[in-house]
Amino acid sequence: MALYSAAAAVLSGLERGEGGLKNLVYGSDFPHARQLYALVAETLRYGPVLEALLDGAALLRVEKKLPLPLAKVLVYDLLFGKGLKCGGRWKALARRHRARLEAELARLKVRRGVSRNEDLLELPSGAAPEAPQVPRYVRVNVLKTCVDDVVEFFKRQGYSFLGRANSVEELKTLSGKKFMLDLHLPELLVFPPQTDFHDSRLYTSGHIILQDKASCLPAFLLSPSAGSHVIDACAAPGNKTSHLAAILKNKGHIFAFDVDTKRLATMNTMLMRAGVTSFKLAQQDFLTVDPHDPKYSKVKYILLDPSCSGSGMVARLPLDEAAPSAERLQALSGFQRRILSHALRFPAVQRLVYSTCSVHQEENEDVVHAVLQEEGSAFSSLAAATEESLQQEERVEPGAAPPKKRRKKRRVKV
Known part of the structure; x- marks a missing residue:
């Protein structure tokens, strides 16, 4: 599938509520997921600007067979992106209207009193922001x-x-x-x-x-020592895995699991590009992994970042998934409890970091408290990452042994 058609299909899927951006991108037949993700994300970011340009230039009234999602993608890349380096007949169509679109872009800048394209992203006074701007x-x-x-x-x-x-x-x-x-x-x-x-x-x-800061925190807090054996239980797309490898200095071993073939293929490419050598990928549901398999007998550290509602993503795109229903939260938290309990079955595990991208207590504190109650005294929780705890953690070199605690119980960081 060509890039622009694939991007338009993802936009249409978002509008119909068929899934979130990442799921739709990785479910596409287009082979280059990162390229597709970047194009769709930027098209969404410029969404209101693109709609104003299309309306002002009357493009859809002239090209009646051109779908709106495809028009947005084409106009984004023509005016704000890489200049339509591919696209066949769609490229020719967009270029026929280039002068009209560029003129409308110039008029829009004059009306809004800006000189740069990026300044068009700033909202007029009184408008509601679509998502917080994060660094x-x-x-x-x-x-x-x-x-x-x-x-x-x-x-x-x-x-x-x-x-x-x-x-x-x-x-x-x-x-x-x-x-x-x-x-x-x-x-x-x-x-x-x-x-x-x-x-x-x-x-x-x-x-x-x-990699966003929130995505960096789980590996940073797990802080496995060089030479350790580590499990990344829900690993794709692999940024956390590569971070673990960096902390380990490529010494030791990382067992990384994910159920999606396409995501694992993308992950393998990314890890190789990042120079990661100490890993083994497995297309397998982590819940089916045998904790007593001898190959995992030395695993002391586990990073668990399971599927969640994604409600805590501060840069969440405007057309991403809607707020989860009570039924969906219940289903997610049930899965999260099962997978956390399973992770604690590995006999040598000493430290586990459980993280989500959710703001809901049902997926966070409630999951951890329920599992710890089931485990009795075998494990205890450490305080969640706060400004103060991060200030203390940063005094420890990543990969070095953390300060000793009084309690000798095995610990779960949340």
Whole structure:
């Protein structure tokens, strides 16, 4: 399936409520999931602007057979993206109307009093925001490079490095070509929200990973020591797995599981690009993995990031899944309890981090409390990641042994 047709199909699926963005992208027949995801995400981000341009240029009244989702994708790439580098007949169609669309874009900028395309994304006064603007986080892949070298690279590209942030509020003020080091995670750089590095050679070569801070926290908090055996129970698309490998310094072994063939194939490509060597992928439901299989006898650390409602994604796109019903929350929490209980069956496990992208207590505290009650005194929970606990964690080098606790029970971080 061609890129633009695949992107239009994903947009249509979102509008019909057939699933979330990631699920629809990975379920597409288009072979390059990251390219497809980036195009759809950017088209959604420019959605109101594209609708204004299409309406002003009367494109759909002229091209009556052109579906709206496909029109949005084409106009996005023509005016804001990479300039229609592919597309066949759709490329020819869009280019026929290029002058009209560019003229309408110029008029729209004049009406809104802006000079740059990005400024059109700023909402008029009184308009409700579609999603919070969050910084662009970039994790330095220490398997291939170091923070200092990456900072110097960006400085040569014209960026200004402002040092390490002292507060979250400081990160919110980033603009233009300025960036900082995150105040909690030692290998995480922070850029303004609209920064795009998908075409950067550091990204395409695996020297940097485009990974949100929340996604970096589970591996950071698990902090397995170099040489350890680790399970990533619900691993695809693999950013957390590559982070674990970096913390392990490629020493030890990671067993990574996922049920989706396409996601695992994409994950394998990403891990190879990132220089990860100490891993084994398995297309298998983690619930069917035998905890007493001898190959897992040395597993002391487990990262468990199971399927969830996704309700806590701060950059959630406007057409993503609707708020979950009570029935769906009940079904999800039931699955989450089963998979957490199963993870605690591995005989050598000493530390487990359970994480979700959900704001619902049913998927978080209630799951952990229920499982710990079932386990009795075998495990205990540690405090959830807070500003204070992160400040304490950051004093420990990733991969080093954490400070000793008084209790000798096996622990579950939540």
